[in-house]
Amino acid sequence: MxxxxxxxxxxxxxxxxxxxxxxxxxxxxxxxxxxxxxxxxxxxxxxxxxxxxxxxxxxxxxxxxxxxxxxxxxxxxxxxxxxxxxxxxxxxxxxxxxxxxxxxxxxxxxxxxxxxxxxxxxxxxxxxxxxxxxxxxxxxxxxxxxxxxxxxxxxxxxxxxxxxxxxxxxxxxxxxxxxxxxxxxxxxxxxxxxxxxxxxxxxxxxxxxxGLNSLAAVQACAIGKEAKLIKTQDICLGEGLSATVRNALDGVVLSGERITDIYCDINGERYRGEEWGFVCLRHSNYFDDPLDYVSPANLWGDVGAASAPLFMMLACQATARGYAKGPRTMLWVSSEKGLRAAAVLETEAAPKPKGYSR
The missing domain is CATH 3.40.47.10 (Thiolase/Chalcone synthase)
Known part of the structure; x- marks a missing residue:
């Protein structure tokens, strides 16, 4: 970026x-x-x-x-x-x-x-x-x-x-x-x-x-496509999401660094859980723990199109209140018709501008 x-x-x-x-x-x-x-x-x-x-x-x-x-x-x-x-x-x-x-x-x-x-x-x-x-x-x-x-x-x-x-x-x-x-x-x-x-x-x-504070910085965004869709007979091996995640992380997460926090839209459907499982097999080296994710669908339900902006909100709140696990957060989401998207946030808030009093 x-x-x-x-x-x-x-x-x-x-x-x-x-x-x-x-x-x-x-x-x-x-x-x-x-x-x-x-x-x-x-x-x-x-x-x-x-x-x-x-x-x-x-x-x-x-x-x-x-x-x-x-x-x-x-x-x-x-x-x-x-x-x-x-x-x-x-x-x-x-x-x-x-x-x-x-x-x-x-x-x-x-x-x-x-x-x-x-x-x-x-x-x-x-x-x-x-x-x-x-x-x-x-x-x-x-x-x-x-x-x-x-x-x-x-x-x-x-x-x-x-x-x-x-x-x-x-x-x-x-x-x-x-x-x-x-x-x-x-x-x-x-x-x-x-x-x-x-x-x-x-x-x-x-x-x-x-004179505004930064809650987080967007380091990378990536969009991809999955051909083997939910509600079909095709067997999804997570190729679309894997490529999207890799594109978001390449050049952002450097050697020796890891993604510390993950927010995603896993919601109880087997398809989504298995899709992420294949990503974990391919790209676990990018993460502290790829299975240590936050997926709030079990609390506020599946919120579809509102998911990613709310994940951004959760990452900003975790940073502001000191309970984020580390400085780098990844968000990923999957649409039924095949669109896949991922983003990386730098969740160490930027310094407040001189004279900032908000």
């Missing part, structure tokens, strides 16, 4: 915490937000498991639910810019969304993009909202695009985020039919969740000029 790009703000809304600090603390403490849905049942008549946002009426569905999830997390990520509110800086947003699926048509994606663009009262103005409709990997796909444009000088700072909700009757039935819903029918399913995560990212020059 030409120049490190800094994360200067984070925001989160999850089933276990409505802000970044509370969500990260809940994950660290192992607090779960898993319940039975109040009225949805699976093919056996048992209540469907889920991890909902307790503050949002379960009757609210579709794009409206996504927009409600996104608003608080985006506002929190913008808080470091309150001191420059009067300048009304215009910055772009790169937004990760689910892949098109039952219960999430393209119209919803367009409505979410439009709804987020109309948020009022932010300390900045959103100059554009670019949607990445790519599922679990969409957040890191968005980050990759943002970093590239930041390094090209297209702008000095932007927002990167993702929002997800599986809690739609058509989506839940689709998961049940495909034996992906954890419960009595499937032994290799996951708990559907919902959440939003956003990060404020900027160049080092911009960070210093605004």
């Amino acid at each position: 030409a120049n490190p790009i800094h994360i200067a703000g984070v925001g989160a809304r999850t089933p276990v915490g409505l802000q970044a600090a509370s969500a990260a603390a809940a994950v660290r403490a192992g607090i779960a937000g898993l319940i039975e849905h109040p009225y949805m049942v699976d093919c056996t008549g048992a209540p469907m498991p889920c991890a909902p946002d307790a503050q949002i009426d379960p009757e609210i569905v579709g794009s409206e639910r996504f927009i409600l999830l996104a608003e608080g997390a985006l506002r929190e990520a913008c808080e470091p810019l309150e001191d420059v509110r009067r300048q009304q800086l215009a910055i772009p947003l790169f937004l990760g969304l689910p892949e098109i699926r039952p219960g999430f048509p393209e119209q919803d994606a367009l409505a979410i993009r439009s709804g987020v663009a109309r948020f009022e009262g932010l300390p900045i103005r959103l100059s554009a909202v670019t949607a990445f409709i790519e599922g679990h990997a969409s957040g890191l796909s968005a980050l990759t695009a943002a970093v590239r444009q930041l390094n090209q000088g297209s702008f000095e700072m932007c927002l990167v985020g993702g929002v997800e909700s599986y809690l739609n009757a058509d989506t839940m039935e689709w998961l049940d039919e495909n034996r992906q819903l954890a419960g009595t029918v499937s032994r290799s399913g996951f708990i559907p969740g919902e959440a939003a995560g956003f990060c404020l990212v900027m160049t080092d020059q911009c960070r210093r000029r605004l």
Whole structure:
């Protein structure tokens, strides 16, 4: 990467915490937000498991639910810019969304993009909202695009985020039919969740000029593709994720150095666990312990397109509060349609600028 790009703000809304600090603390403490849905049942008549946002009426569905999830997390990520509110800086947003699926048509994606663009009262103005409709990997796909444009000088700072909700009757039935819903029918399913995560990212020059602290620096991003997909008869040997991880780590993790912290979207599905197992066999030399990862899906459910921005938030909180295992964190995510993404963060916070008092 030409120049490190800094994360200067984070925001989160999850089933276990409505802000970044509370969500990260809940994950660290192992607090779960898993319940039975109040009225949805699976093919056996048992209540469907889920991890909902307790503050949002379960009757609210579709794009409206996504927009409600996104608003608080985006506002929190913008808080470091309150001191420059009067300048009304215009910055772009790169937004990760689910892949098109039952219960999430393209119209919803367009409505979410439009709804987020109309948020009022932010300390900045959103100059554009670019949607990445790519599922679990969409957040890191968005980050990759943002970093590239930041390094090209297209702008000095932007927002990167993702929002997800599986809690739609058509989506839940689709998961049940495909034996992906954890419960009595499937032994290799996951708990559907919902959440939003956003990060404020900027160049080092911009960070210093605004007098902001760095929560972490993005050292590398990589995007790849897996041809042998889940829900097919093909046997996945992790080639796509292995190549993506290697591309993210090469030239960043030097001889004698190791990745100390890992955040990923392993969610209980056998496919995902086995995929990472093949990566471990190929690339264990890059890690202190490739099996010592944090995968919060067992606590806040699978949060799909919100996964990577929330992992970035968790890494920043771990560094800020002193419980990160070391200075280098890797995030990786896998989308159902084959997109694979990984990123490396330098999680030793940059020195505070002279005169910094936030």
